[in-house]
Amino acid sequence: MGSGGEEGQNEPELLSNLTEPSDGAIGKEDLQRAHVYALLARVLAEPMSEETLEIVRALEGQSDENELGSAFAALGSVAIRTPRGKAEDEYSALFYGDGARGELLPFASFYLTGFLLEKPLAKLRGDMAALGIQTSGISKDPEDHLAFLCEIMHGLITGAFNQPASLETQKKFFETHVAPWASQFFTDLEGAESAVLYMPVGTIGRLFMAIEAEAFELVA
């Protein structure tokens, strides 16, 4: 709680306690997690705008000393070769489809039950209410769209909704609403027929979900 004035210089263990979200300060690692969720939410929610493309293009040349870094770098270099119109066409083919539905349906209900607007959505709404989160009304998709879930994870980490949520709360939300299907979705995205720009997005998502799952295992 209100211990912001304490110094932790000579007490690394204490310092790591003080930088937990519950104290209002978000650790560097957790901030980065939030950024990755923000990136995923942004590219899944709608076709990449020119601004989003510019941000993504800047990922080119990222350190590729690990798998995740390589995936970001790959996304950057594909984005450099992708004009906005093409990005939009790809998004449409993946998520809207022409006439029929798109290749993929990024909804928890669909992945977990085979149908849209099913129990996982109802459970999510209950948990969102309990966490004090509601839809803004801007998006017309049901809340169990993966972009929503990534935004919620982002908000839980950063405190964008109310205050930063504890790791335990984050873990519970992740394990209930994200982990059971997001890896499968990202794997599908990676291998989707229309995915070029979104192939590395799938890779990033798949790797990141595995990292998150393992990191949450370290939360007692």
Place this chain on the structure above:
Amino acid sequence: MSKTKKSRRDFLKAAGVTGGAVGVAAIALTSKSVKAAVPESGKSAGYRETEHVKKYYELARF
């Protein structure tokens, strides 16, 4: 407990969540699909939910 938190940090660092993906730091949310449920009038989410469900059924014609 703090030891657990420290190993979690180390793990995230090693996994490339920090360092490897520095450029990601520049990214902010724009879509804002969700927001805090500020209880403006103390009303619960019940009513809104009904409205949403209705809307989703309307819109979810795949």
